[in-house]
Amino acid sequence: MVENGQLPAIRQVRYSPAAESAGFGLEVLSFEGLRRMDPARHRERPQRPDFHVLALVRSGRGRHTADFVDHPLGERSAVWIRPGVVHRWADVDGVDGPLVLFEQVAFSGLGAPVEAMTDFGPPCRYIGEEDWELALAGVELLEREHAAAVARGSAGSRALLGHLLAALLLRVGPPGPVWPAGAAGAAGAAGDREVFHRYRRAVEEGFAERHHVTGYARELGYTVRTLTRATRAASGLGAKRYLDERILLEAKRLLAHTDLPLARCGERVGFDDAANFAAFFRRLAGASPGRWREAAAGR
Template sequence: MKNGQLPEVRKQARQPARQQIRQLRYAPAPNAAFDVEVLSFERLRHMDPDHHRTHPQRPDFHVLALVRSGAGRHSADFVDHPLKERTVVWIHPGVVHRWTDVDNLEGPLVLFAQGFPPAPGPVAQAAGDVFAPACWQLEEDAWELALRASDHLGHEHAAAVSNPRLASPLLLGHLLSALVLRVLPAGPAEPPAGSTDDQAVFHRYRAAVEERFGRHHHVRDYASALGYGPRTLTRATRAATGLGAKQFLDQRILLEAKRLLAHTDLPVARCAERLGFHDAANFTTFFQRQAGLSPSRWRTGH
């Protein structure tokens, strides 16, 4: 053995491999093939005896959970959240999360596909918010109403599964909308600032960003594709989120960059390529400007 080899081997052995992200697809049970499914923490534990839930996962569907009792922990996009009675958890599609500890939790879990319930309205607006909080607490009076809404949805879902003649996707969609309105952090959503036209423009821009942020990094590209001027996108985005169109786009790219750096072993140059940066140096400059650290230093810290 040559000098210097053993320390290098030891150094590598001390560095644990990053856990790869499990990509989860919406796949309800054959007898429950609706765009919404109602489970429970108890059912989650029963379905996952090997505790895969404690590893990073990325669903392509929504997960809405209400903690009736117990205490535990959950992490979503680099933020650790304590879970206790009256906690609401909402994991949006694409969020990297893990159920760190839910062994003692009880309560419903509602899974639903993207685009369900249908747009438009405050529920669709909340469902499309990629920067929405993952966890929050409800006041006791709002909590009781949320549980009733959840129970109603659960009963209708169970009836639809047991008796297809009673199945009504439209009814399930309405009950899911009622539940979402009851659990939103500030109660039923207020209409966003700006005109109805601005709201429509922002919804189109947000959908386009979600589809293309890994390829297009300039607002003018979206403006051209959507048939608006850059100023129109900026006005609509600021009215809806408080951010300009460019800042909104940059924040979405940054979030995905953090997910790749934290949850994969891809070299920085490959992360840059995944996100549409043709030059790794440009990616490093972008990340440093947005996060205050280089990609390598940020990865080391996470």
């Protein structure tokens, strides 16, 4: 089974804050601080963090890559790297601005709109001028409150920091997925959220071995129709397409970041037959695994 962080060419980065920030679930630094902490330039190589990174580009130009998509960076661009995404700071030598590193638990329990945003959304987007000024003010306030919490050593400040972080995410993040209440009302929407989160966790654990939605539905105690409704409400994709896209993403990571033979890449994501893997990959990616690998190597 493929597990996060098991590809040798991808550096697994675990949340490891400065000692004084431990216990708060977040910290604020800058691109300048990132460069100073990374003289070996590990930032330019593929890495997979187990925490969130929200970066705001105040000045300069650069590039960021998230799972094979390049994003140009410029003034007022916001980068949100979610846990598990394979990314690299392709060029941030001339970029300035704040970065907020935070764990998922930092804002848990602060409501569906915030928690929903953490699942999906573009890794990079440009922010309007009015929202941008408010976002920078939000980061500054978050940094000041974090410094005060560290100075006091008050664990009770964690709730305050979580609310400030939530406000910042709502300001710069994309709109959260719409969870239609329908005839079931708010309780039905909350139920769909729970269904999707359970399905998502099950897919992360089993996508490399199990490719049929019926098996997940049986394991979780839902119908396929229920899984499909909840997954489409969250991601815009049906349950089957969501599963297929997750398998495809890991296949791309294997092709791009390892030198495994094509057939072996297919085996790592659950295809015992190389022809079936090639057909699956071509149907979703629009190219054969070999052609896709060649194109990825030439980037």
